[in-house]
Amino acid sequence: MKRSALFVSMVLLLVLLVGIAGAQDTTIRYFTFSAAPDHLEDLDTIIAAFQEAHPDIAIEVETAPFADYFTLLQAGVASGDAPDVFELNYENFVTYAANGTLMDLSGMVSDDAPFYPRALEAFSYDGQQMALPETFSTVLLFYNADLFDAAGVDYPTAEWTWDDATAAAEAISALGDDTWGLFSPVQFWEFYKKAAQNGECEFLNEDATESLINSPACVETLEWMVNVMNSGLMPTAAQLSGVSDSELFLSGKLGMIVTGIWMFGAFEEANFAWDVQLEPMMNQHAHHFFANGVAVSSSTGNAEAAAAWAEFLTSSEVAASVRVESAWELPALDQPEYFESYLALTPPANRAAVFQALESPVTPPVIVRQNEMQDAVNALITRVVDGELTAQEALDMAKEEIDGLLN
Template identity: 45%
Template sequence: MKKRSLAILAGGMSLALLLSACGPASTPAASPSSEPAGETQQQTAEAEPVTITYCNFNASGGNEETLQRMYEAFHEEYPNITVEIETIAMDDYFTQMQTRVAGGTAPDCYELNIENFASYANKGVLAEITDVDLSSLDETALSAFNVDGKQYGLPGNFSNVVLVYNKDLFDQAGIDYPNEDWTQDDVQAAAEAIRALGDDIYGYYQPLTYNEFYKACAQFGGSLLNEDKTEFTINSPENVAAAQMMADRVLVSNVQPTDVQMGGMGDWDLFMSGRLGMIPTGIWAFQTFTDGCDFDWDITIEPGEVQKATHFFSNGLVINADSEHKDAAATWITWLASSPAAAEIRIEAGWDLPAVNDEETLASYLDITPPDNRQAVFDSLDYLVVPPVIEDYALMSDIIGQKLSAAANGSITVQEALDQAQSECEAQISLS
């Protein structure tokens, strides 16, 4: 487990630097009515009954019951605090939260992903979190939600992406299983061998979307911004090569199905049907695959090109600066992020991982099968890549995503797509 600490250190430091760079250098403006959140948890436990509201997106689509179990365990420990939980699908979540925050109707506490955290913190709509016990949380994960030395969020979880593969299809094709030494050339060769098994069998699935693109860029030695984040580098040769590889797998070799060939089926559904050889996807898929696959599957570190790179995700738990119940909110999110009970429930459910520093708690994760090679989850932490966070992150990702979609369906070339994305980002977004 020592490797994990070192890997998180590198990832956490990068996140902290990104967050500090994407907003004003000054301390975020505080709401006139805001006060730091957090009496001691014992004081909160002895307080009068209180009801708070909590919004999240991460439990949507399969973990609503897991979150409810966490709340029930919390409520046994803090019976005076009632939490009204609202889970909103990711597609609608940030639009709703933006409207609620602007309209003064935001919940007492809520969840933010890394990409959106900095803009909320720099607008002064989050309460500083103080006087709570954070000793069980990973220090560098905490730093991802710290701005100018003040804690405006707690890391509620962390997760990453691995390569999941269908062992049965590899056996049928007579080829070796993927391993940590694989490159994209190995992926392509295996995908072609599996594709040859049948007209409706495919080797690989990685959509040409923004999130997959910035990771592939890193694997090819590229990035979307220059080193000091003052210029866009969207159409660099490395990035073009990464996107071309992704597009060619659909349009040329067809080891990856087109949208028409998918017939409305989701990527996880295709894998669980037994007709997909490999898919890079998040560790939150494990329980779904365990329940839905009637074949043997396992995982390994996601292959790279000139270097390996894989996604790192963490969601911050934050408190509304205008909440009238900051202390109760602080008690809830601290428990949710750091308590052993919440960590055990999260791990047992196969959701994602708690950002705690208790190696014994995390070690229990390795005992759960499938997959057999869960160690790859921790080994992958040596190769984390974080999104290029800027204040206009949503606009940048939308522009790039739209151009990639056009390239994916063949209506424009990859070079044209990235040239257009470069020009539009330069015209619409200031990096100064």
């Protein structure tokens, strides 16, 4: 009897030990730039919830600052030591999708996953779902309501055109020599968005084999941007004297600024009333759609577990709630109830504009050699701003450079 009892006890102990050993028998390496340093505890909360549903999967977190992230990621891919799951911003997505680094997630994600359709589409490549949208941000028109009141100008509306905005900027600029009506950067990211507002300017042809950046509509768009900058409504770099555009807005000396929703927190300290509105139109609305996605390595040995983590991280209610409550970007999900607490925060009062902007999203034009294209176009735009080149000359040169990168 004692020997039988001992045998049963040993069997139970062995079962227990096997259970413990097998409780997390799959480890997924996850590489992130957005979690560190401020949101590692928030990520731990999401991981804990994931492991309640998947006790056999452990998540091993690796982080790097954004400045180093893609260098380290590329080194890992090249050496055959890529993480199982990793973040990608949209601008770098095509590079990794095109070179076979990413696993196709088509059919591995729930059909009812509540992503914004446009966000999900942004991370598809050649008809395959090569990453899942994680978060998004956009750019709006921020305005100083006190300066509008002082100038006797009505506040911006969702139907404003850029003619309306520049007229308001003229009235605000007239308040004093140290007061400016508007600031909207003249650079690659603003250029492709303003080009989309024009409606007739495309940077690339449909199959991205040729640049169209020197078309008449694109030249017209860049000329307009530079003319506004030179109109006296915007401070020049020399007039800013090292003060950033956001610092100028916070000082109460700038009527309107085109900038990202990531500035909401920084502008809370303003000692004047301010709000946001959709960006003015040229011929149509167009708003930046900046997005991060989560991809699975094509070399992972744990495809199902990796895909499960990618889906949970990007679309679960827990992950969405943690992101919204901790101000860790906004989940790219079409679930209005997830954002009720976010919309209730003030300022700004018109946070609904963040989601209205999703009705006219513009993603960056992307090619495999993305960073080289961005740098080339930015350098040429700077030469237009400095008066060294006309818009036509700069965009003719940009077409040559981009076509060279495409071929």
